[in-house]
Amino acid sequence: MSDRATVLMARIDELAKFSEEPHRLVRRSLTPALQQANDLVASWMLAAGMTVRQDAVGNLVGTYAGVAGASKTLILGSHLDSVRDAGKYDGPLGVLAALACVERLHEEGQRLPFAVEVISFVDEEGLRFRTSYLGSSALAGSFNPSWLDYQDEQGVVLADALRRFGGDPADIASCRRNSDDLLGYCEVHIEQGPVLEAEDLPVGVVDGIAGQDRLTVEFTGVAGHAGTVPMARRHDALCAAAELVLAVERTGQATDGLVATMGQIAAEPGASNVIPGHVTLSLDVRHRDDAVRTRAVAALHDEATAIAQRRGVHLVWTSMQSTPAVPCSPQLIGRLAHAIEELGFKVQHLTSGAGHDAVPMASLTDAAMLFVRCKGGISHNPAESVRLDDVNVSLETLYRFVLGMQRDMAL
Numbered sequence: 001m002s003d004r005a006t007v008l009m010a011r012i013d014e015l016a017k018f019s020e021e022p023h024r025l026v027r028r029s030l031t032p033a034l035q036q037a038n039d040l041v042a043s044w045m046l047a048a049g050m051t052v053r054q055d056a057v058g059n060l061v062g063t064y065a066g067v068a069g070a071s072k073t074l075i076l077g078s079h080l081d082s083v084r085d086a087g088k089y090d091g092p093l094g095v096l097a098a099l100a101c102v103e104r105l106h107e108e109g110q111r112l113p114f115a116v117e118v119i120s121f122v123d124e125e126g127l128r129f130r131t132s133y134l135g136s137s138a139l140a141g142s143f144n145p146s147w148l149d150y151q152d153e154q155g156v157v158l159a160d161a162l163r164r165f166g167g168d169p170a171d172i173a174s175c176r177r178n179s180d181d182l183l184g185y186c187e188v189h190i191e192q193g194p195v196l197e198a199e200d201l202p203v204g205v206v207d208g209i210a211g212q213d214r215l216t217v218e219f220t221g222v223a224g225h226a227g228t229v230p231m232a233r234r235h236d237a238l239c240a241a242a243e244l245v246l247a248v249e250r251t252g253q254a255t256d257g258l259v260a261t262m263g264q265i266a267a268e269p270g271a272s273n274v275i276p277g278h279v280t281l282s283l284d285v286r287h288r289d290d291a292v293r294t295r296a297v298a299a300l301h302d303e304a305t306a307i308a309q310r311r312g313v314h315l316v317w318t319s320m321q322s323t324p325a326v327p328c329s330p331q332l333i334g335r336l337a338h339a340i341e342e343l344g345f346k347v348q349h350l351t352s353g354a355g356h357d358a359v360p361m362a363s364l365t366d367a368a369m370l371f372v373r374c375k376g377g378i379s380h381n382p383a384e385s386v387r388l389d390d391v392n393v394s395l396e397t398l399y400r401f402v403l404g405m406q407r408d409m410a411l
């Protein structure tokens with residue numbers, strides 16, 4: 001077993017200490033907790049012979065220069081922001097695997113005919129502002145300036161949070177990369193599903209990533225006295241929301257491969273003796289086929305409209321983000337598959353239901369992902385767990401993948 005996998009696991013534990021809450025892992029984007037995690041990773045990058053900077057949108061970027069005259073760059077990376085009550089591997093595994101690859105090159109004194117960049121993207125999860133991929137979208141040139149006005153639960157505006165983080169909302173365009181300068185993007189990530197465990201395989205190759213819609217749904221009714229307003233005269237926003245939550249579940253169940261989730265709900269004014277007057281919910285809808293997903297979102301909008309009319313409440317339906325399903329690069333898939341075969345494992349192809357920074361990156365350059373088996377397929381949960389020997393295989397695969405790019409360039 002390589003020491004690198006052991007070091008990576010110890011680093012994962014170190015990073016998990018940087019949280020906004022003492023008893024569970026919550027590391028939203030653009031927070032001091034994320035800054036602490038980035039600073040520690042930056043110190044490891046520097047020790048690995050990289051130059052380090054933070055770009056205008058808050059991505060941490062470490063660069064390991066290639067041989068003199070090398071003009072292209074291979075990007076490796078993932079994210080250090082988390083969901084609420086997160087596991088410690090979703091994101092950090094990919095950043096640290098990329099770092100471990102560069103550390104190995106550095107220790108071996110290898111310079112490649114291309115630069116290797118390791119990026120910790122500033123927001124993959126979208127927990128704080130309900131829109132994900134902020135950092136990778138900026139690289140791909142698809143950062144929507146209207147996102148800068150989004151507010152978090154405390155009313156902090158994204159642009160202000162970014163300034164406090166040392167970024168520059170007026171200069172997001174400077175993060176944009178030119179496709180011609182890039183060789184590709186590769187991200188290591190826990191599988192977040194059960195297939196590799198069922199197949200008894202340490203790693204697998206991602207063929208494509210499901211598209212997703214993220215929306216905010218608001219119902220506004222009439223707040224009132226829980227003891228005095230008769231049931232027949234109520235316009236209860238939470239009851240409307242409850243109907244929609246179940247309609248969302250039914251819609252997901254009725255369509256093969258569709259997943260639909262309302263994961264956040266806030267009822268106001270929020271008192272046991274007050275009829276809820278206003279409710280805000282999040283809606284997340286995903287499918288590998290964009291047409292199926294788009295139809296489902298439209299049907300749910302119709303359903304929400306009908307619920308609102310029946311109950312005499314007002315509906316506001318806001319799309320926060322919509323990303324299409326993306327295929328991974330056949331060339332890079334082939335290179336990862338070759339590396340896995342060299343290590344003596346069967347190549348398992350997978351579709352990702354989870355979103356990743358590889359989605360915006362795929363519009364910029366060839367993108368690929370290597371999934372690592374995780375216990376029970378569990379993620380977005382503190383029970384996330386990976387095996388040391390699987391991490392070892394993923395590091396070896398990534399290293400061989402990178403050297404494979406060098407070989408191909410020499411041909």
Ligand code: GLV
Binds near residue numbers: 124125353354355356
């Ligand atoms: C990211 O983890 C997502 O798919 O929501």
Ligand code: MN
Binds near residue numbers: 090355356
């Ligand atoms: Mn992730």
Ligand code: MN
Binds near residue numbers: 083090125354380
């Ligand atoms: Mn995640």
